Amino acid sequence: MKLLTGNDLKTGFVTWWTGSDWSIHIEDAADVGEHGEAILAVEEAARRVNAPYIIAGEKTADGPRPAHIKDRIRALGPTVRPDLTLKPADPAAGDWVI
Amino acid sequence: MYKYDEYDHAMVAARVAEFSDQVKRRLAGEITEDQFKPLRLMNGLYLQLHAYMLRVAVPYGTLDSRQMRMLAHIARKYDRDYGHFTTRQNIQYNWIKLEDAPAILADLASVEMHAIQTSGNCIRNISSDQWAGAAADEITDPRPWAELLRQWSSFHPEFSYLPRKFKIAVIAADEDRAAMRLHDIGIQIVERDGVHGAAFYVGGGMGRTPMIAPLIKEFVPLEDMLSYAEACLRVYNRYGRRDNIYKARIKILIHELGADEYRRQVEEEFAHVKSLGIDPPKAEFDRIAKQFAPPALDASAPDAIDRSDPDFAVWVDQNVAAHKVAGHAIVNISLKPIGGIPGDASSAQIDLMADLAEQYSHDELRVTHAQNIVLPHVRKADLYAIWQALDAAGLATPNLDLISDIIACPGLDYCSLANARSIPVAQKIAARFSDLGRQKELGELKLKISGCINACGHHHAGHIGILGVDRKGTENYQLLLGGSGAEDVSLGTITGPGFDEDGIVDAIERVTDRYLAERAEGERFVDTFRRVGMAPFKEAIYG
Amino acid sequence: MVEHLHSDGEEPCVTLDAFLSQSNATAVRLEPDEDARALIPHLDRLALIEVAFPKFRDGRGYSSARILREAGYTGELRAQGDVLVDQIAYMKRCGFDTFAPEKPLNPADVEAALTRWPEHYQGAADGAVPIWKLRHG
Ligand code: HEM
Ligand code: SF4
Numbered sequence: 118m119k120l121l122t123g124n125d126l127k128t129g130f131v132t133w134w135t136g137s138d139w140s141i142h143i144e145d146a147a148d149v150g151e152h153g154e155a156i157l158a159v160e161e162a163a164r165r166v167n168a169p170y171i172i173a174g175e176k177t178a179d180g181p182r183p184a185h186i187k188d189r190i191r192a193l194g195p196t197v198r199p200d201l202t203l204k205p206a207d208p209a210a211g212d213w214v215i
Numbered sequence: 216m217y218k219y220d221e222y223d224h225a226m227v228a229a230r231v232a233e234f235s236d237q238v239k240r241r242l243a244g245e246i247t248e249d250q251f252k253p254l255r256l257m258n259g260l261y262l263q264l265h266a267y268m269l270r271v272a273v274p275y276g277t278l279d280s281r282q283m284r285m286l287a288h289i290a291r292k293y294d295r296d297y298g299h300f301t302t303r304q305n306i307q308y309n310w311i312k313l314e315d316a317p318a319i320l321a322d323l324a325s326v327e328m329h330a331i332q333t334s335g336n337c338i339r340n341i342s343s344d345q346w347a348g349a350a351a352d353e354i355t356d357p358r359p360w361a362e363l364l365r366q367w368s369s370f371h372p373e374f375s376y377l378p379r380k381f382k383i384a385v386i387a388a389d390e391d392r393a394a395m396r397l398h399d400i401g402i403q404i405v406e407r408d409g410v411h412g413a414a415f416y417v418g419g420g421m422g423r424t425p426m427i428a429p430l431i432k433e434f435v436p437l438e439d440m441l442s443y444a445e446a447c448l449r450v451y452n453r454y455g456r457r458d459n460i461y462k463a464r465i466k467i468l469i470h471e472l473g474a475d476e477y478r479r480q481v482e483e484e485f486a487h488v489k490s491l492g493i494d495p496p497k498a499e500f501d502r503i504a505k506q507f508a509p510p511a512l513d514a515s516a517p518d519a520i521d522r523s524d525p526d527f528a529v530w531v532d533q534n535v536a537a538h539k540v541a542g543h544a545i546v547n548i549s550l551k552p553i554g555g556i557p558g559d560a561s562s563a564q565i566d567l568m569a570d571l572a573e574q575y576s577h578d579e580l581r582v583t584h585a586q587n588i589v590l591p592h593v594r595k596a597d598l599y600a601i602w603q604a605l606d607a608a609g610l611a612t613p614n615l616d617l618i619s620d621i622i623a624c625p626g627l628d629y630c631s632l633a634n635a636r637s638i639p640v641a642q643k644i645a646a647r648f649s650d651l652g653r654q655k656e657l658g659e660l661k662l663k664i665s666g667c668i669n670a671c672g673h674h675h676a677g678h679i680g681i682l683g684v685d686r687k688g689t690e691n692y693q694l695l696l697g698g699s700g701a702e703d704v705s706l707g708t709i710t711g712p713g714f715d716e717d718g719i720v721d722a723i724e725r726v727t728d729r730y731l732a733e734r735a736e737g738e739r740f741v742d743t744f745r746r747v748g749m750a751p752f753k754e755a756i757y758g
Numbered sequence: 759m760v761e762h763l764h765s766d767g768e769e770p771c772v773t774l775d776a777f778l779s780q781s782n783a784t785a786v787r788l789e790p791d792e793d794a795r796a797l798i799p800h801l802d803r804l805a806l807i808e809v810a811f812p813k814f815r816d817g818r819g820y821s822s823a824r825i826l827r828e829a830g831y832t833g834e835l836r837a838q839g840d841v842l843v844d845q846i847a848y849m850k851r852c853g854f855d856t857f858a859p860e861k862p863l864n865p866a867d868v869e870a871a872l873t874r875w876p877e878h879y880q881g882a883a884d885g886a887v888p889i890w891k892l893r894h895g
Contacts (some may be wrong), residue, residue: 124262124266124267126241126242126313127242127312127313127314128266128312128313128314128730129263129265129266129267129310129312129313130265130309131264131265131266161248164242164244167248167262168248181304184688185688186627186688186689186690187264187631187633190264190627190628191264191265194265194461195309195484195628195629196628196639197628197635197636197638197639197642198370198556198628201295201310211543220793220867220893222876222877222889222892222893225876225877226875226877226879226889229874229875229876233874236870240867245864250814250842253814253815254844301782336815336817366879366880366889367879367880369879370848370875370878370879371879371880372820372847372848372849372851372852372880372882373817373820373821373824373848373852373882374816374817375817375820375821375843375848376814376816376817376820377817378817449821452817452821453818453821457816457818485795487828491828491881492881493880493881494887495888495890495891495894496890496894498894499893499894502893502894510860517804558874626821687814722872
């Protein structure tokens with residue numbers, strides 16, 4: 118699957134395209150198929166996202182999983198500060214990254 | 216310490232106003248990200264892996280307690296309660312919101328701080344010796360020279376769109392604690408016939424093509440220093456490569472021209488620039504130097520240290536250095552607790568260090584290029600009280616310059632350019648060597664880790680260096696041996712094929728074991744390596 | 759005050775090569791990789807030097823401008839091309855007095871940019887008195 122990601126212009130938070138809007142949770146991310154470039158152009162011009170790009174990912178039982186480790190770390194947060202990730206209560210969350 | 220006058224205040228205030236306006240225009244869509252990026256970068260604002268990252272300048276690494284407390288305040292109010300001290304003596308915040316950036320810059324300006332030119336293709340924050348003004352071996356305090364350069368380079372109209380970033384370091388001792396020759400310009404203040412002048416080393420750097428700066432001019436008199444720097448920069452701005460970002464640093468220009476040809480061009484330009492009258496009079500240097508006058512230290516303060524607490528004694532031996540005034544000492548606070556994140560400090564820790572500086576160190580602190588903090592002017596009689604306070608805050612790890620005093624860049628946990636994580640590797644190595652007796656047995660050993668070829672973690676200059684690379688989508692680590700960023704400057708050599716995260720820790724253990732087996736009396740790791748060469752270490756690592 | 763746009767109907771600029779081989783032109787255009795010092799023998803008959811900024815990130819034109827002013831050039835010095843409002847204050851300090859940006863600038867922003875800096879730390883080509891001189895009278 119293809120995912121569309123970027124950062125929120127104002128806050129800088131990592132965001133994922135859900136098919137109709139942006140979410141900080143990768144679980145909400147939608148497969149953009151071949152439409153990535155078109156959505157990206159519209160959303161960037163509207164300043165709903167900053168520095169967006171398209172990545173490859175795969176569908177898993179736990180939701181979309183980016184192909185590259187960098188985007189998995191973006192999706193979760195710093196592996197060395199579990200308390201600052203999006204899953205602070207899950208001590209095993211870091212395993213998903215690697 | 217340097218205090219702003221009305222002019223300095225007005226300049227920083229104008230910059231805050233300018234950036235507030237630029238942020239407003241970006242948020243309103245009047246400028247694109249492509250146009251905004253160089254503007255935010257010149258104000259230290261990056262877009263990083265998780266959010267915006269703000270890099271705040273600590274000019275030549277010197278701070279007072281009020282400024283240090285402001286750093287804690289910013290961490291608490293606008294970030295997530297911590298900051299990361301860097302090898303360039305700056306501090307970085309990892310979770311900044313674009314809309315907050317103008318307010319943060321205004322808060323910084325209120326304590327005479329800023330983020331000006333901490334990024335971008337301009338002259339960056341000037342770094343210096345963290346023991347300046349306190350070191351027993353310096354010939355003078357290098358900071359007035361650095362401050363002169365800071366003002367000259369701030370908002371320089373000709374040199375704000377250079378081919379690439381430009382970093383200057385200034386030292387004034389033969390012992391190099393600032394990696395001077397790995398800078399675009401490294402200046403060493405030297406003495407000739409009783410007069411101080413600047414030796415210019417130009418064209419050093421790390422990154423993907425590490426180079427040691429050659430000596431371009433042995434002695435530039437104070438009254439010519441800015442003209443000479445201007446000439447060095449003008450030749451670079453005109454002829455530095457702009458066709459390839461990886462070849463755009465001044466080191467490549469000088470490498471391609473040759474040091475002699477570069478020197479010839481600089482001398483020619485200097486002869487012209489000197490006629491323009493851009494060098495301030497001696498009175499301006501004196502005005503600045505007066506503000507760096509040494510604090511009133513009582514040389515009759517007691518010299519003896521009560522070493523009856525063994526943990527304290529261990530810390531004194533490792534982390535306390537000689538001060539030029541009797542009865543005094545330099546305290547080095549390690550930000551490298553075993554298992555911690557090198558260079559990170561919480562708001563509470565930053566506040567505590569500020570309090571200690573105010574109470575015991577004539578209100579001064581320093582940030583070091585090894586990502587530690589220094590209290591430069593401490594009475595020996597106060598060491599025990601300082602140690603107790605540090606120990607209670609997890610800041611008394613006695614590992615200065617030992618294998619666990621690791622320099623590590625943020626790596627893939629924070630940095631969008633990274634190939635691999637740096638911090639977890641640093642943590643695993645520190646854990647493997649956590650036994651202090653073992654660390655002391657290994658002696659001075661500078662271990663430096665970068666998460667990619669950009670070399671922010673100085674891996675080329677580590678006695679042991681580690682470089683994170685991407686190997687078919689997984690993290691992999693190359694090992695380098697024999698580098699140094701000090702006066703015995705050298706570049707490390709890659710041992711051979713890389714390792715995974717656990718493999719690199721094992722490899723380092725094999726290297727240190729081999730060192731213990733090979734070393735001659737009094738040799739540090741890097742001395743042994745230089746004597747015996749790579750072969751025995753290669754054999755130890757790869758069999 | 760600075761002129762923000764150039765007037766119409768002026769003599770078109772010739773390239774540096776053309777200028778050096780054709781002695782009657784009074785306006786010349788300098789590309790980033792061309793040596794401003796080649797013009798120094800001819801400054802007194804030049805009325806306009808246009809310095810090209812094909813990309814705003816290419817800062818060679820700032821040095822070209824200063825070199826020309828330092829050599830005594832007093833005619834029009836124009837920054838042309840990818841000239842952004844956030845750069846014109848520095849350009850002016852380097853000696854430019856007119857701007858021909860590819861994308862028009864908002865006059866209010868131009869005004870704000872040119873009046874933003876109360877003083878300057880270093881001497882340049884605009885004749886401004888540097889701060890160190892103000893400090894020492
Ligand atoms: C996390 C965001 C960071 C980014 C995006 C970044 C980016 C870069 C880049 C691209 C280079 C290579 C420049 C070149 O070779 O031309 C570089 C070099 C460097 N950076 Fe960083 N850096 C970051 C953080 C840091 C940190 C945290 C430190 C200090 C610990 C640091 C200190 C340095 C140093 C000392 C160099 C080497 C300078 C040289 O090549 O001569 N950087 N950085
Ligand atoms: S060395 Fe690479 S990974 Fe590390 S901070 Fe610099 S750019 Fe990022």
